[in-house]
Amino acid sequence: MFQSDIHRPNSDTTNGRLSWLAISRRPLRSLGWRRLIIGGRLSDAGRLPRYVAVFLLGASALWAPIAGYLATAPLQYTSHASLILPGSGASASVNLNNIGQASSYANSAFSNGSISPTETYKRLISADRILTAAAKEMGVSNDVFGKPRVTLVDQTSLIHITMKAGTPELSRDHADALLAAFFDEIDALRADEIATRETSGQSAIAEYTTAVAEIRETITQLQKRSGLLTAAQYTEQVAAHERLREQLLRLEAEASERDEAVNALEAALGLPPQTAATTLKLFADRQYLALTEDIARHAALLAQAQASFGPRHPNYISASDAFEGARQAALSHAAEVTGLDEASLAGLDRAPQGERASLLSGLVKEHTARKGLRQRVATLRQQVAGEKARLAALAPLAAELEDKQRDFKVAEAVFASAIARSESTKTDVYASYPLVQVLEDPSLPEAPSSPRRKLSIAAGLAATLLLIGGLAIAWIRQSILSRLLVKPETGDDA
Template sequence: MPQQISNSSESTRDMQFLHWVRISRSNFRTLGWRRFVKGGRLSDVGRLPRYVALYLLGASCIWAPISGYLATAPVKYTSHASLILPGSGASASVNLANIGQASSYANSAFANGSISPTETYKRLLSADRILDAAAKAVEADRDAFGKPRVQLVDQTSLIHIELQAASPADAQQYGDALVAAFFAEIDALRADEITTREASNTGAIEDYTRAIQATRAEIKQLQSQSGLISVAQYQEQVAANDRAKQELRKQESELARQSERVAALQVALNLPSDAAAATLKLYADAQYLSLLEDVSVGAAKLAQADATYGSRHPIYVNAQNDYEGARSVALRRAAQVTGLEVEQLGGLDRAPEGQRAQLLSELVREDALRAGLEEHVATQRAQVRLETLRLSNLAPIAAELEDRQRDFAVAEAVFASAIARSESKKTDVYASYPLIQVLENPSLPTRPSSPNKKISIAAGIVASLMLLMGLVLAWIRNPLISKLLKDQKEAAV
């Protein structure tokens, strides 16, 4: 019985002890977290070792990588260079005699607000082919050459370039190689642009050349068929034919006037012009005049015998026979001289002496002029008729020739203009890639740019001060939190 009582008392104590342990652990946990969050009193110096340990640990975490960086980072030197884009454009105009005008104009690099040439050149400076060419120029490894840092200066047309190397001389050499490779690439791009334009222009010029040759061949064919060299020649021939027509009308008027003059003389003499010519010709023959005297003597004797004797008287018959014989001989001579038949000699003038002889001469002269003028008018009329017919046939050919010559002139003008534009474009090398100049050559650095000990140490000092400030705030957090809670309660009441 007593043993049972002792066992129950022991179990009760054990349970009480366990309950006390649980309560103590709970109170310790609550007080620990509360102390961790709110902190202790400002005068509690017992917390100082913990804060010193935290500061040393944090400082070691700050200064260890800084010291490692300063001890292991390779030394780098930076070379600086600057490029500038002039802002003004350029224009040129050339007048080509008998061809036309050729002009070229290069806009300012900043005339187009949607395209920035500085951004274009910035990207080009970092292009792989330029970096490869620069590295190859200095016989350096591509990875060792690195990549330049390109900056655009605001409100200016400047491009600032930075390039790093292991030594000052290498940095400057890398900068020179990069600038040279950049300008070589710019020149290559400009040359490629000009070549591409020339290729397109060459095709157009070849088409223009073929068009000119085809038009020229058509013109030559028309010229060979018609005999016309140009439309001006046809116009000159038309003008000459018009002048010939005017001259023909004048000659016809002169012929009519001359014919009237001859007719008036024929009426006045009662003798045709051919008879007057034969009369003059006949009375210019001495033998005929001699025979004519014999006829006159015979006629006188016959008249005397007729007055004295009868028609059967032997003297009369002899006188008549003498007269007829002389007259027959004179007529034969007249026919021989004039070329007329004996029957046609009856119309000859029998009185060519004195004023009548002058009229006969004038009639013959005027008739000769009339005959010559008539022949001239007939010839000229035939020529005008043939020339008019020929020009009528040439009219459509001349019109076609004019069209072909106009086409040829247009094609030649277009061809000359295309050549002028092609030649002027060769001078416009800054159209797509504006002019850029070296404002500052790559510099020779005097001190390393990396690692920067001053910046690293300053960063470590700032980080250490920030850590110290954080620990100070942690030291005084209990008064601050209590004050905040008090202010919150007062605000709630």
């Protein structure tokens, strides 16, 4: 191929036959391929221009695009920002006495192994509507605004964001606009979620309201029919009825005691209570007592006359008439005082004095007390019977009222709990979209991130060194191949 590269036997090659001697005996048309593969001697300087030309061509092919890239690529500055998702959950519980309980619990953002909030937020940051909102905020198009590079740091809850622009301030502003659009979108999603939950809960709350109103109306009708405000009121009335029955039993026992006392006094005095009362009334009259004294005095005179004179003696007759007049006057006055006839007056006690007067007075008192007690017993017995009948009629109404009031309490508790849950969901804003915070504000880059001049030059130098190394290997390939192709001598050749 090249005449100066025709291989000549090396006089220093001894101890064996070279395989290239066999190759040298081939026709000249295959000699170009042989020299292309084998090369020339190390001391053959005639090959140097060709190697220099190849180096220059290769170096030009390497450095031309690098130089063009460094000369034409615009400067790009990269702003860095970091977000963090706190991993702990939050819970709250409110217990309202006689109303209900409301609880809210926000799970940790990382409690569900099948859903990664960092991956969700990574996709959301790169969403088109967030980029569009950020670009609109900056007053540029989406193409000019660019797309962020979002990376997740392994084994952490960090989200790292980088944003490129033509100037340091613009890259930082683009990152700020991106974060602002991201947080606005998160707030909008949370508000939409709360609104959706609240709307879905309104129908249930409306049903609970209707149920509470219906039960309340039923309770009102029962209260009007029964006259009871609460079921406890019926229980109190039953207890009052029992107390009334106990009082009736006590009064009946007391009335029995009064009967025994009156009967005992009647037996002792031999008089009924009415006669004893009349006797006491009569002997309490002063005029009657005076008349009885006259009777006693005339009775004494009559006794004297009877002892001294005969029945026809004028003194006896005069004494007898005086006695009879006094007796008739006393009987007339007694009838006037007591309202009794003469025959009835004959049964009155004639000596209501001393202890007998006390017994008569006791009999009258016991009789009067017994009469009043019997009247109380009769009245109370009638009252107990009426109350028993009324309570028997109220029993089913009270039971129904108690059931309805229990249903009302349950419905009211469910209604209050539903409202409390509806209100508590407004505070649980991190249920579906966990809390995210800015750990590192967008930075202001001090140096451009691209084009990376040092890296480009280092890559060009490395490629140039590789080219030089390749040409050096090509220069010495004959020596390498000669050693590989020469067969070692056997013992017989020696």
